Amino acid sequence: SQQGEEDPQALSIQEGENATMNCSYKTSINNLQWYRQNSGRGLVHLILIRSNEREKHSGRLRVTLDTSKKSSSLLITASRAADTASYFCATDRNTGFQKLVFGTGTRLLVSP
Amino acid sequence: EPEVTQTPSHQVTQMGQEVILRCVPISNHLYFYWYRQILGQKVEFLVSFYNNEISEKSEIFDDQFSVERPDGSNFTLKIRSTKLEDSAMYFCASSEAGVSLSYNEQFFGPGTRLTVL
Numbered sequence: 001s002q003q004g005e006e007d008p009q010a011l012s013i014q015e016g017e018n019a020t021m022n023c024s025y026k027t028s029i030n031n032l033q034w035y036r037q038n039s040g041r042g043l044v045h046l047i048l049i050r051s052n053e054r055e056k057h058s059g060r061l062r063v064t065l066d067t068s069k070k071s072s073s074l075l076i077t078a079s080r081a082a083d084t085a086s087y088f089c090a091t092d093r094n095t096g097f098q099k100l101v102f103g104t105g106t107r108l109l110v111s112p
Numbered sequence: 113e114p115e116v117t118q119t120p121s122h123q124v125t126q127m128g129q130e131v132i133l134r135c136v137p138i139s140n141h142l143y144f145y146w147y148r149q150i151l152g153q154k155v156e157f158l159v160s161f162y163n164n165e166i167s168e169k170s171e172i173f174d175d176q177f178s179v180e181r182p183d184g185s186n187f188t189l190k191i192r193s194t195k196l197e198d199s200a201m202y203f204c205a206s207s208e209a210g211v212s213l214s215y216n217e218q219f220f221g222p223g224t225r226l227t228v229l
Contacts, residue, residue, distance in 0.1 A: 033217065033218070040225075041222065043203060044220075045218070048217050090218075098143070098207065099157040100147075100155075101157065102147075
């Protein structure tokens with residue numbers, strides 16, 4: 001599979017529930033970032049976790065990184081209808097210039 | 113909060129025409145990028161730019177593409193002779209840091225939707 005594969009591809013939950021999205025990657029990385037994209041719109045930066053970090057929080061977001069398994073998870077707690085969007089992980093490698101390699105994304109639908 | 117801006121938001125052009133997509137990165141950022149997203153597909157890296165030169169480009173970024181920083185604020189992507197398959201959302205991004213630092217938070221603009229007819 002390609003660098004940055006998210007699962008599930010689609011997730012449908014009710015408001016108030018937690019949403020967990022996973023990302024796996026193949027090569028070693030320097031950082032992993034999560035982005036949100038509302039339908040047809042731009043990419044909003046959510047959080048960056050460095051390769052030497054294991055967990056990071058920002059508001060209702062919790063990101064974990066397991067470099068031994070080459071995987072990351074994004075947890076959104078107490079979801080809201082406004083969280084409905086696609087979520088992408090993006091990695092940059094620890095050599096060379098810092099282009100981001102994006103995953104395929106998880107489409108999250110939060111119903112009221 | 114500072115943000116990356118892009119113009120136009122939507123560009124419609126005829127096949128074979130030249131288009132210029134414009135971006136204003138965040139003012140203290142040094143590294144600039146273009147990405148594109150074909151409808152329903154992944155976001156793909158096109159090119160990165162630092163110190164007035166291309167630092168890396170993907171295989172997508174062929175001779176029909178060029179980038180320029182014509183002044184201290186704008187960063188442009190030119191597509192010389194557009195093809196139908198160039199239809200996509202084009203995103204500009206910028207970051208403060210680069211290879212010399214340990215982090216690389218990239219901030220994206222809202223995108224330009226390019227439609228080639």
